[in-house]
Amino acid sequence: MQATATKTAPILSTRDLWLEYSNRRGTVKAVRGITIDLYRGESLALIGESGSGKTTLGLSLIRLLPGSGRVRSGSILYEPDGRTQDILSMSEEAMRRFRWQEIAMVFQSALNAFNPVLRIWDQIYDTVKAHDGMSKQEARKRGLELLKMLQLDPERVIRSYPHELSGGMRQRVLIAVSLLLNPKILILDEPTTALDILTQRNIIDLLRKIKTELDLSMVFISHDLSLAAELADRVATMYAGSVVEIGPVNDMFYRPRHPYTVGLIKAVPTVTGDYRELFSIPGSPPDLVDLPSGCKFHERCDRATKRCHEEEPELVPVGDGHYVRCFSAT
Template sequence: MGSAEPIIEVKGLSTVYYSLRGLVRAVDNVSFSVIRGEVLGVVGESGSGKSTLSMSILRVLPLNARIVAGSIMYNGVDLVRLPEQEMKKIRWHKISLVPQAALNALNPTMKIKEHFIETARYHGVRDKGAVIKKASELLELLRLEPRRVLESYPHELSGGMKQRVLIALALLLDPEVLILDEPTTALDVLTQRAILDLLKDLRKKIDITMIFITHDIAVIADLADRVAVMYAGKIVEIGDVFTVFKNPYHPYTRALIKSIPSVIGSVEEMKPIPGSPPDLVNPPPGCRFHPRCGEKLPVCSEKEPPAVEVKPGHVVSCWLYAAR
């Protein structure tokens, strides 16, 4: 990773959805930084706010969502306050997204090469020859045969191939940051392994920072340098992957790791987390995890726990570690 210079710094970010039932606080007062060159894994269950977080960074939120507080500093500018015209120069050029359900993201009536040409054209690059050359390089980097793939329609490619095409497409304009939202979720085990290995190789070959969003904590263990654990719109724990997995501080992180049925470890130690994730229109007071927590204290249902740095770079929001 080299120097720990932050490339993106998020401070006090809150994003809400306006729904008929009321305000949904999908991302609530979240602060963290992304370090240049790292893979930051963001893990959480559905509804934890992890996808909203990534859409907030790129400001590609649905119409009923809005960033209501906080800042996202990137290269000295606050993306939250950047005019839309300027934001267009960031998207794809500087920060790029591989969206969730990406397997349906390709236009079935367009050849793969047209996807590359169209994307580049929209972002102001008109030299088709140069685009195809760049696309071929990227596809090769992702171990696809450029000649065959560029001339194919999406339906002629397997799921794993389409996923790799989408990663190549996101890398087309040499972004500094790549956000991947559940990039291996719909894939079979072997294809998932191939994509994980490719992403690891890619980091060695090109200068890139990745934010990897997933519900699967095992994938984070496999790939990320640091992990941010999200629960009900909050980051509850963030730190180095090896440290967090070896010695998770937050009761939610501990429970989440144990709730994964895995091919390693003892079956007896695996168990579900009791209760279910909260309704974000009406989240529980205090720590949002307290109704499901096995170690809760009286204070947990009253006051929100502050973020505490338990070890250098390892931050936990839990009353077990905060001065009360």
């Protein structure tokens, strides 16, 4: 599955992307030199802990950075059908059209993403009317269709207020709303976090279904390895604002090469797998305001040498489509 996915052309790429924002303590170097491709029709999971830069990267793909956020350098290229657009140099007006129509995002907290005083229909109409080419009637028809596709009772849900829906229903409505304008790419930030398990399973199955039926390319942002194991064709591990390892899902889970990916996998229990002892990674994730020298993982790494303190490794190939940023892995 992942082999074929990687053979298609990229639909979205970042090239040496550097993003930062300011907080009280200084400059947060949230994304540091990320070059990554999303291939047409694939599911790419960005895995990382809090402060790894994964959400900033996700938001930058539709140019929704936090207030103080800025692009220091690099580009984000969208290539849906041979033509190439640099997302970072588009006008605000063009960008407004571009979001939801080409790339849509499903945000983390499903309750906060809604306007609490508007019925679902109004939220649907709000999303559609900002873009031309769809009448009220068409919008309603499309909305009902999508709600149905996401296994909701369309006529009831479209008349409801957000608070009248359960967490799982709201999450499904959000996904439906994101699909209104037929985007080619869907970015999902922690799509199953905070949902109960039976609902999580349902959302996972639905994401699989809409991806096939609507021919979508997907990016998942999550701290949860199990979501990547479920849905991803390829997985990228992010640490301190960089991709430290990327590869096909099975390589990442069964043959991880970066000590951080290895550590993450050894830290997560399974329910039905054989019992194995688990380990944590010593230390804590680095401060993005005050990053360590050299390899950003060296302070927590049992393979670190003098070189790791001084020099930051490059992302280099170690297998078919499998890249690692580590001196000891090559």
